[in-house]
Amino acid sequence: MNSRAATSDGKATASASASPFVHEGIAYGCDYNPEQWGPDVWAEDVRLMREAGVDLVAINIFGWSHLEPRPGEYDFATLDTIIELLHANGIRVNLGTGTSSPPPWLTTLHPEILPVTDDGTTRFPGGRQAWCPSSAVFREHALALVEQVAKRYGHHPAIALWHVSNELGCHNALCYCDDTAAAFRLWLQARYGTIDALNAAWGTSFWSQRYGQWAEILTPRLTLSSQNPGQVLDFHRFSSAELLDYYRLEAAVLRRHSDVAVTTNFMVTAHIRNLDYWSWAGDMDIVANDHYLDHRLADPATELAFAADLTRGLAQGEPWLLMEQAAGAVNWQPHNLAKAPGEMTRNSLAHVARGADGICFFQWRASLQGSEKFHSALVPHAGTDTVLWREVVALGATLDRLAEVTGSRVVADAALIFSWESWWAGDGESRPSHAVRYLDQVHAAYTALHDLGVTVDIVSPDADLSGYRLVVAPNLYLVSDAQAENLRSYVAAGGHALITFFSGIVDEDDRVRTGGYPGAFREILGITVEEFSPLLPGHLLALDSGAAASLWSERLRVDTAEVFASYLDGPLPGIPAITRNRHERGTAWYVATALEAGALRDLVRTVAQEARVTAVGPERIATPERTDAPERTATTQRSGSIEVVRRVGATHSYLFIINHGHGDVELAAAGHELVTDEPVGRIVRVPAGAVRVIREDPAS
Structure with a gap:
């Protein structure tokens, strides 16, 4: 029996599929x-x-x-x-x-x-x-x-x-x-x-x-x-x-x-x-x-x-x-x-x-x-x-x-790019700061979106990005030319991108892209980074936007970008830390430091609002004392203890509300609640620690 397939380079197409897995119900x-x-x-x-x-x-x-x-x-x-x-x-x-x-x-x-x-x-x-x-x-x-x-x-x-x-x-x-x-x-x-x-x-x-x-x-x-x-x-x-x-x-x-x-x-x-x-x-x-x-x-x-x-x-x-x-x-x-x-x-x-x-x-x-x-x-x-x-x-x-x-399927209009190759290469031995870890930065970006109630598809650097209003690329250290072009063409066609530091640095051979960082993304970001300036753990930076940051800074100059925030202190006072650039029909933001959680969430809110990203549910949360609260903007900060996701089927959509907190919440919804098998007229109450799933009326 042959113990080694001819596809050992891992580049072969998927093997022939058998019948799909079918199960009645969940x-x-x-x-x-x-x-x-x-x-x-x-x-x-x-x-x-x-x-x-x-x-x-x-x-x-x-x-x-x-x-x-x-x-x-x-x-x-x-x-x-x-x-x-x-x-x-x-x-x-x-x-x-x-x-x-x-x-x-x-x-x-x-x-x-x-x-x-x-x-x-x-x-x-x-x-x-x-x-x-x-x-x-x-x-x-x-x-x-x-x-x-x-x-x-x-x-x-x-x-x-x-x-x-x-x-x-x-x-x-x-x-x-x-x-x-x-x-x-x-x-x-x-x-x-x-x-x-x-x-x-x-x-x-x-x-x-x-x-x-x-x-x-x-x-x-x-x-x-x-x-x-x-x-x-x-x-x-x-x-x-x-x-x-x-x-x-x-x-x-x-x-x-x-x-x-x-x-x-x-x-x-x-x-x-x-x-x-x-x-x-x-x-x-x-x-x-x-x-x-x-x-x-x-x-x-x-x-x-x-x-x-x-x-x-x-x-x-x-x-x-x-x-x-x-x-x-x-x-x-x-x-x-x-x-x-x-x-x-x-x-x-x-x-x-x-x-x-x-x-x-x-x-x-x-x-x-x-x-x-x-x-x-x-x-x-x-x-x-x-x-x-x-x-x-x-x-x-x-x-x-x-x-x-x-x-039914989850529908999202925001995507986060995730790369195992960037994880392997970016966390290698000889890097500018061992305090910066790929997965930490990915989780930080995801948490900001999650806390705002934005449903996120997580995609590969090769994925078709055209269906998304916003694409976030945290610490995407390693990208091939084709992957860099994929993100560039998405922005050029009218997309909105948020790219964080230590991205676009090397090609697929872990070879540095010369001419200034972030080499693969300089054009769409409209900036040039001359030098990394990592910080010791525990050292905080202040930005003129009121934000706080840590771990990383960069000697950055703007080419076509506008400056959104600059460092107030640290090794590079006055140097841009957050930029925004128009590239053809789209917009690309860059964050040259590790923003603290609240500051990153605030920035993601701004970027998401500009991209017209829709949040599911959190902006509709009303306190038990006031159930007629108006809907808020699509990216208003959510309660960290409430998770709301929608799945969409052929005939109905289903709103999942998960209350991780210690207090009851109410949320505007109409339809039929499946966990308790009860109708929902206008407001659903979700007890502390409970989950409610509403089959939504078509108009909700």
């Missing part, structure tokens, strides 16, 4: 690990699933050692029983291929499949994903298992979805072993063609790094000094492509034996950055994501909204599936906070509001042993006489009442 599901329990518990589990309304269950995610206890010997008796039990009770199966972690016999027989870290040391079994993505031996054994699973269950009526591996690249995305080095060289040859082209791309004239033949190239293991940025960037590209290549191999086996939809679970979240999902999404029959609140962040709920919007962007606006979330606490953060009553429901419906047509959890029943024994589950250790279980059952009933929302 799927309500979970990961189920029956191998951790006995048959007496299985029967009880299925009874409780029916009570809760669970109708999609992921199984066999970590099943390899049970299905193939010895090399080439397969035992499907337990899996057969589980599938038949679920099917008999009307519960559909999201069937894992079982390949996410190899069994001990495989790593014992073939220790060469184990991953190697950048310090050259091997990582051993005992956890999960103890395998190298480039290992031909691993691929051979894994694909043999997939073949057996697909042949046995490919036409079983219970199977609703194929689940390839699990969270590909969560732990092993970057392997530095000799097998990986050989695969990396093949990928580089396919990308560059000649060794001279590679030397030019990597700038190997620096520090005597010029290569004479492909065999000299290694993976970027740890060095005594800083590493070659071009090599590191390409290794990230290769590693993402290598795991996509592996996904395609599993998917091809499944599609030979089944016409059921195939996917895997993405990890669009704040702490996973190694896979460029823009290049992956086209291979998914439905885009699926895992998301867990990260309490290491200042605002986990807004990061959830960002992740959901990005997942919808990966799905090209189509409905998508939340494959995993937590019912309560996780087990892998320094401080694993439990969710307050109602928070699980708010989190779930926030994903639905932003395009998810399925809500699933890890996991069904809390484990008694292993690393995740303190990870929450739909059935907690304390059992069903619990607040959590009652909320689980209530959520199932709520999702049933929202069934008609299925298939």
Whole structure:
């Protein structure tokens, strides 16, 4: 069996799609690990699933050692029983291929499949994903298992979805072993063609790094000094492509034996950055994501909204599936906070509001042993006489009442450009300030839009921007000529853009664009930056607009732009900090510093108003004491505790109102409220911590 596809450069078009994933209403599901329990518990589990309304269950995610206890010997008796039990009770199966972690016999027989870290040391079994993505031996054994699973269950009526591996690249995305080095060289040859082209791309004239033949190239293991940025960037590209290549191999086996939809679970979240999902999404029959609140962040709920919007962007606006979330606490953060009553429901419906047509959890029943024994589950250790279980059952009933929302789409007239390549390259070792991090700046821009109630599509630098009134490009450090032209032509055609500092600096080879920063965007911005002037953490700047800023400043001169604000103090007093430029039919704004949250929100409000961006809901919020408050301007600052999103279907639109705060709110709306199944005449009251979903009257 061929263990390497011809598309290992990651540039191939998406593989042929199977039938799309179809589910009646909003799927309500979970990961189920029956191998951790006995048959007496299985029967009880299925009874409780029916009570809760669970109708999609992921199984066999970590099943390899049970299905193939010895090399080439397969035992499907337990899996057969589980599938038949679920099917008999009307519960559909999201069937894992079982390949996410190899069994001990495989790593014992073939220790060469184990991953190697950048310090050259091997990582051993005992956890999960103890395998190298480039290992031909691993691929051979894994694909043999997939073949057996697909042949046995490919036409079983219970199977609703194929689940390839699990969270590909969560732990092993970057392997530095000799097998990986050989695969990396093949990928580089396919990308560059000649060794001279590679030397030019990597700038190997620096520090005597010029290569004479492909065999000299290694993976970027740890060095005594800083590493070659071009090599590191390409290794990230290769590693993402290598795991996509592996996904395609599993998917091809499944599609030979089944016409059921195939996917895997993405990890669009704040702490996973190694896979460029823009290049992956086209291979998914439905885009699926895992998301867990990260309490290491200042605002986990807004990061959830960002992740959901990005997942919808990966799905090209189509409905998508939340494959995993937590019912309560996780087990892998320094401080694993439990969710307050109602928070699980708010989190779930926030994903639905932003395009998810399925809500699933890890996991069904809390484990008694292993690393995740303190990870929450739909059935907690304390059992069903619990607040959590009652909320689980209530959520199932709520999702049933929202069934008609299925298939509707979120409509946005603002977009935020997000680039994994800018994340990789912009956060490299040798950059002007390690206090400036790409994702921080992306989250800051998104939060400003989110707080103003502006619904945002998150798009790639290559996306068609023509349908948006406003495009925001935060810290877009790396752009190709084509991507730069994409944004330039959008502005020239009448679009409004807001670009923040450290954008347009390098091309796709991480080569600086000369003539002044921000090289790729100087023309549309009408400015030239002569020099970066980063600030030490904790140092604040004052602007003559009254705004405060930190982290970064630039020696900037205006060419055709007008000055909106300048520095009052710091290293560059009197130098422009915020500019606005007319370019052909459009307008481009530039922010040369890291504005404090309130100042950034105020600026985004100004830019959005000029672009005639429409906010959904917040401007219509009325206090309980005054329900006749007039509508405000489209970008008036929203309450940070209220989230309002609209999904639009063929016959109706649906207004989601999520109250994260501690007080009741009222909002102008008319139609029928689906959570409580009550009519809404003119004003809907949303209690503290609650969610309301209004099927809107056509005139609302």
